[in-house]
Amino acid sequence: MTDSEIRRGIYERMYRIFKVDETMRGLIMKGAVSVIYYSARGQEGVPSGMSAALRDTDYITTTYRGMHDTLAKGAPVGEVIAEIIGRVGGTCKGKGGIMHLSDPRIGVMATSGIVGGAVPIANGLALRSQMTNSDAVTVAYFGDGATNIGAWHEALNMAAVWKLPVIFVCQNNEYGEFTPRMESMNVKEISSRADSYGMTGVTVNGNDPDAMYEAAAAAVARARAGEGPTLIEAMTYRFMGHVFGVDTMEYMPKEEMAAAQANDPVPAYRARLINEGVLSEDDMAALEAAIDKEVADGAEFALASPAPDASETYTDVYAEVVPA
Numbered sequence: 001m002t003d004s005e006i007r008r009g010i011y012e013r014m015y016r017i018f019k020v021d022e023t024m025r026g027l028i029m030k031g032a033v034s035v036i037y038y039s040a041r042g043q044e045g046v047p048s049g050m051s052a053a054l055r056d057t058d059y060i061t062t063t064y065r066g067m068h069d070t071l072a073k074g075a076p077v078g079e080v081i082a083e084i085i086g087r088v089g090g091t092c093k094g095k096g097g098i099m100h101l102s103d104p105r106i107g108v109m110a111t112s113g114i115v116g117g118a119v120p121i122a123n124g125l126a127l128r129s130q131m132t133n134s135d136a137v138t139v140a141y142f143g144d145g146a147t148n149i150g151a152w153h154e155a156l157n158m159a160a161v162w163k164l165p166v167i168f169v170c171q172n173n174e175y176g177e178f179t180p181r182m183e184s185m186n187v188k189e190i191s192s193r194a195d196s197y198g199m200t201g202v203t204v205n206g207n208d209p210d211a212m213y214e215a216a217a218a219a220v221a222r223a224r225a226g227e228g229p230t231l232i233e234a235m236t237y238r239f240m241g242h243v244f245g246v247d248t249m250e251y252m253p254k255e256e257m258a259a260a261q262a263n264d265p266v267p268a269y270r271a272r273l274i275n276e277g278v279l280s281e282d283d284m285a286a287l288e289a290a291i292d293k294e295v296a297d298g299a300e301f302a303l304a305s306p307a308p309d310a311s312e313t314y315t316d317v318y319a320e321v322v323p324a
């Protein structure tokens with residue numbers, strides 16, 4: 001059973017993600033900001049469990065639907081909101097947005113809007129760790145749809161052959177844009193795709209953060225020990241459609257959505273921690289109040305931050321290489 005401190009940390013991450021998502025959706029709905037936003041509501045348990053097994057010095061790559069992955073890794077709330085709404089206070093000075101959210105200070109190295117695009121980049125990060133004898137591991141987060149992309153298969157093959165310290169985490173939310181997963185692939189378990197590459201593959205309930213953490217800890221230990229990559233398929237669900245506010249979600253069966261909402265991972269984990277005596281109702285209320293304030297302050301900071309100046313258009317585009 002996962003240690004109490006770890007479980008508390010997992011819930012803190014989940015609730016922070018939940019609150020930032022709620023805030024983002026609120027800002028969009030009331031017209032305070034006008035941005036494209038891919039909500040990961042319903043998927044909070046996956047990176048929250050995963051990140052509890054990671055260090056600040058480990059790396060992640062993710063997708064446009066990766067605000068939760070970035071927050072779970074430890075990026076500051078205000079700077080993440082500012083980045084998504086295109087303000088200079090953002091982690092990329094407001095020039096990346098949700099499609100290119102990154103924060104190298106805590107190992108969030110790349111976000112790609114190209115489906116599967118950041119998966120080979122995760123291999124590059126892992127290769128560097130291997131070549132420099134660092135024990136840092138890299139997590140590549142992506143969706144179910146990404147596992148139909150050629151670069152994804154090439155990346156898994158290379159990682160297995162070179163025993164790279166990388167963990168491939170598929171957030172299987174059953175949809176790629178507006179297409180149900182089983183209309184675009186003929187395998188029930190995406191984890192079985194690991195077999196083709198001689199890699200360990202597991203399917204876990206991504207909405208059960210304890211199960212997610214156990215799978216994460218095993219994969220991280222394997223990677224740090226030089227035993228190579230793991231594919232984790234985390235089963236979850238996408239509550240808000242593809243693009244928030246635009247997608248009417250008519251293609252998602254109502255009963256399927258109702259069943260997923262009845263198992264909403266955030267209140268479910270909250271109730272589990274209280275029932276099992278990990279946190280009292282009072283501890284929980286204090287934890288949530290502190291995060292409510294952190295997120296309210298973060299949103300205030302982000303909204304007060306200006307848009308980048310046009311003169312910044314060509315700065316930060318290329319890294320400056322200092323000759324040796």
Ligand SMILES: Cc1ncc(C[n+]2csc(CCOP(=O)(O)OP(=O)(O)O)c2C)c(N)n1
Pocket residue numbers: 063065113114115116142143144145146147173175176177238
């Ligand atoms: C290479 C590529 N093909 C198509 C698209 C258009 N597209 C954007 S999101 C998306 C769905 C991807 O689904 P999945 O990998 O399951 O991620 P999810 O959005 O469910 O998190 C598609 C097809 C794209 N951005 N990149």
Ligand SMILES: [Mg+2]
Pocket residue numbers: 143144145171172173174175176177
């Ligand atoms: Mg998907």
